[in-house]
Each structure stands twice: as structure tokens, then as C-alpha cells.
Amino acid sequence: MALTEKELQRFHLPISVPGMGVAMQEKLRETRLLVVGAGGLGCPVIQYLSASGIGVIAIADYGVISDEDMPRQPLYQMQDLRKHKAKMASSRLWASNPFTKHYPLLVQVKPENIAQLIAEIDLVIDCSQHGPTHLVINDACLVHNKPFVTGEVHNWVSWWGGFNMPQADGAVSASYRCSAALAEEYRNFDGGAMGVTHGATGLLMVNExxxxxxxxxxxxxxxxxxxxxxxxxxxVHTLSPDPAVIAQTKADGILTAADYGLEIVPDVED
Structure with a gap:
């Protein structure tokens, strides 16, 4: 479907970028994304993906906004305290870009629901910054042939990458499990979190x-x-897929929450 006159007017500057054009803007509008986590990393990711004209952004987050979130989650406002992040993110994003459909999902991503969550999605973006959740998503994406992007921010240092991404020649690319040891080298669990490093990392991820x-x-x-x-x-590290790891992951399928070390939280009562 062709862009409307209002869309052409709104996106005429990115359309004018060499290599982009109307066809690429139309492709963005046809893209369906799932973003897991609407916190420090998820906020800049969903803001700029929405502003770019992505057609559908599903936002999965069961958490609520607290005072300590505000320095690194400027998408929210003080009147949003104690409200659900996914709901308020969808509301704020719609207010700035009604052309994108924003769907709040007040759920924890877990083995029981991950297949349904990614079924109609073109790309999964995991901003949970949570190791067990990374593994749940990785395994489901491998089983269901979906690409996904994830990353984390630890104080001054961050990392991000693309996994299970299709290659032009049809070859298999690295999974998150193939790269878990490398990710571990960049983890630092000292206390504290800075807003600017989350924002900068989110924008670098969106650019890629x-x-x-x-x-x-x-x-x-x-x-x-x-x-x-x-x-x-x-x-920049070049990843190498581990065929044995990928084959074993596909054979095992989606494991149980206990296997992932994932603590299941009660369902949200909306």
C-alpha cells in the first residue's frame, strides 16, 4: 500500500536520504516488531523505531514506572508513576506518531507464551537486559526462524548484536548461545545505571x-x-556460528522456566 500524502510529508527527510526512498519507507511501515522491555534500554529503542515509521511495534513489559526509572527513561512523566510501562509507552508514542500501531503487552516473556508473541513478528528486539530472557527468546527464534537483536548496558560499558539473522547466501548466522561467553566479558554488575549510556546504546541499536x-x-x-x-x-567483533550449538538448541526446542533459571512472576491484573 502506498504512503499517504500525510506520511510522505512527515517522512520526506528520511525518504530523501540516499539509499532510502519511498519504497524503503513503505517497507518500514510494513514491518512488525516485538520489543521486550520498556525500561532504560527499551525506551530509546521504541521511541526512535516509532519515529522512523515502523508499522507495528508490540511492547512487552509487565513492570510499572518508579521514581528511580526517571533518569534513564525520559519517555515517561511524573504523572505516570506506578502505571504500567507498556501502556504508558504506547500512549506517549501514539501521541507523537499516530501512524505507527503501538500494542502494549502486559506480560512476562516466558516459555509458555514466547511462540505466540513472535508468531507474526518480523524481528524481535530484546531490551530486557536479563540473561534468562535472552535465552528464552534466542531458543524460540531459532525454532521459529526469527531474527532478534539484544544488548545490555553496564555502567559505562554496553554491548549489542544481532542473532539468528538470515544471510544472503542462506547460511546460518550465530545465535546468542554461540556468543554468550563474549557477552559475559562485557558484563559488570556493580551498582548504578546511567541514563545517557542507555540512551546512546539504544540509538546505536536502532541505527543498526x-x-x-x-x-x-x-x-x-x-x-x-x-x-x-x-x-x-x-x-566490533565478528561472530562465528557454532553448528553444534545451533543444532542442539533446535533439537531441544523451548525449555522450561526452571531450565533457563527464569523466575516466573504472577500475571498482571489489569
Whole structure:
């Protein structure tokens, strides 16, 4: 379906970027994303994905907004305290971009629901910053042939990458399980979290996601990025898929919450 006159007017500047154009903007509008987590990393990701003209963004988050969230989640306002993040994110995003459909999902992503959540989705973006959730999503994406992007921010250092991404020649790309040891090297669980490092990482992730959707080569496929904001040190690692790990993951399928070490929270009473 062609862009409307209002959409052409709204997006005329990104359309004018060399290599983008009307056809690419229409492709973005046809794209359906699931973003898991609407917190420090999820907020900038969903804000800029929505602003770019993505057609559908489902936002899965069962948490509520607290005072300590505000420095790194500026999407929310003080009157949003103690309200559900997914709901308020959808409301705020619709207010700035009614052309994108924002669907709040007040659920915990877990083995019992992950297949349904990703069934109609083109790309999963995991902003949960939670190891067990990464594994649940990775395994489901492998089983159901879905690409996904994830990352984390630890104080001044962050990492992100694309996993299970289709390659032009049909070859299998690295999964998150293939790269878990590398991700562990960038984890630092000291207390504290800075808003600016979450925001900057979210924007870098969105930039790579848009490049991926625009079929720009050498972006997310088999790449793992890290940024040390304190020392301005940016690194790019090339990932190698482990065929044995990928085959075993597919054979095992989606495991149980206990296998993942995932603590199940009570369902949200809306």
C-alpha cells in the first residue's frame, strides 16, 4: 500500500536520504516488531523505531514506572508513576506518531507464551537486559526462524548484536548461545545505571536495526558491538556460528522456566 500524502510529508527527510526512498519507507511501515522491555534500554529503542515509521511495534513489559526509572527513561512523566510501562509507552508514542500501531503487552516473556508473541513478528528486539530472557527468546527464534537483536548496558560499558539473522547466501548466522561467553566479558554488575549510556546504546541499536531492515550489508549479521563510553572505546567483533550449538538448541526446542533459571512472576491484573 502506498504512503499517504500525510506520511510522505512527515517522512520526506528520511525518504530523501540516499539509499532510502519511498519504497524503503513503505517497507518500514510494513514491518512488525516485538520489543521486550520498556525500561532504560527499551525506551530509546521504541521511541526512535516509532519515529522512523515502523508499522507495528508490540511492547512487552509487565513492570510499572518508579521514581528511580526517571533518569534513564525520559519517555515517561511524573504523572505516570506506578502505571504500567507498556501502556504508558504506547500512549506517549501514539501521541507523537499516530501512524505507527503501538500494542502494549502486559506480560512476562516466558516459555509458555514466547511462540505466540513472535508468531507474526518480523524481528524481535530484546531490551530486557536479563540473561534468562535472552535465552528464552534466542531458543524460540531459532525454532521459529526469527531474527532478534539484544544488548545490555553496564555502567559505562554496553554491548549489542544481532542473532539468528538470515544471510544472503542462506547460511546460518550465530545465535546468542554461540556468543554468550563474549557477552559475559562485557558484563559488570556493580551498582548504578546511567541514563545517557542507555540512551546512546539504544540509538546505536536502532541505527543498526534500520540498516538491517534496509538490507545494508555488514551490519547486524554475525556482528557483536561494544562501547566503552568512559574511554570512548568502540569495538566490533565478528561472530562465528557454532553448528553444534545451533543444532542442539533446535533439537531441544523451548525449555522450561526452571531450565533457563527464569523466575516466573504472577500475571498482571489489569
Amino acid at each position: 536495526i534500520l540498516k538491517y531492515l534496509a538490507a545494508v550489508p555488514d551490519g547486524l549479521v554475525n556482528k557483536f558491538y561494544s562501547m566503552d563510553y568512559l574511554h570512548n572505546k568502540f569495538e
